[in-house]
Amino acid sequence: MSWVNEYLGCKYVDGGRGPVEFDCWGLTRHVRAVELGLGELPSYGDLRNTNPRAFTKAYRTEADKLEECAPEHGAIAAVIIGKVCMHIALVLELVPGELSILEINDGRPPRVLPLWMWRRDHVTVTYHRNRDHD
Helix, strand or coil: CCCHHHHCCCEECCCCECCCEECHHHHHHHHHHHCCCCCCCCCCCCCCCCCHHHHHHHHHHHHHHCEEECCCCCCEEEEEECCEEEEEEEEEEEECCEEEEEEEECCEEEEEEEHHHHHCCCCCEEEEECCCCC
16 A cells, blocks of 8 residues: 555645645544545544544544444544543554554654554544444
8 A cells, every 4th residue: 555655745734634734533534535435524624633522522423423343444443531532533444454554743743663662652542434334
C-alpha cells in the first residue's frame, strides 16, 4: 500500500479536509473513503480542536451509526479522555498480520505507527467500523 506515503507529506490544518491539508478527522475520513472505499463520512469542517465539546458530539453522532469493534483494518480509533473524544486516527493493515495507525496532530506531521506503540500512549481508545463490514 504505497499510497499511504502520499499522506505522510500532508500538512496539519485545524478543520482541514484535504486533499493536502488535514486535521485528524479530515485525514481519517478522506483515507477511509478514497483509499479504502468505506464510504464518505460527514465533513464536520466547522469543527476545531479548540472546541472539544463539539468534536465529542460529532464523534458520538458518527459512532452511533457505526459498530464498536476490536482494532481492524479500516477501523476508526477514537482517543477518549474522561468523556471527551480528544483525537481520531485510522487503523491500517499495511503489512499482512500487523496493524498500524495513521494519524496527524497539530505540531506533528502525519505518521504511521505500529498499533501496539500507539496504544501505549493512549489509555482509552474505542474502535468503530461500518455496520455493513461483511
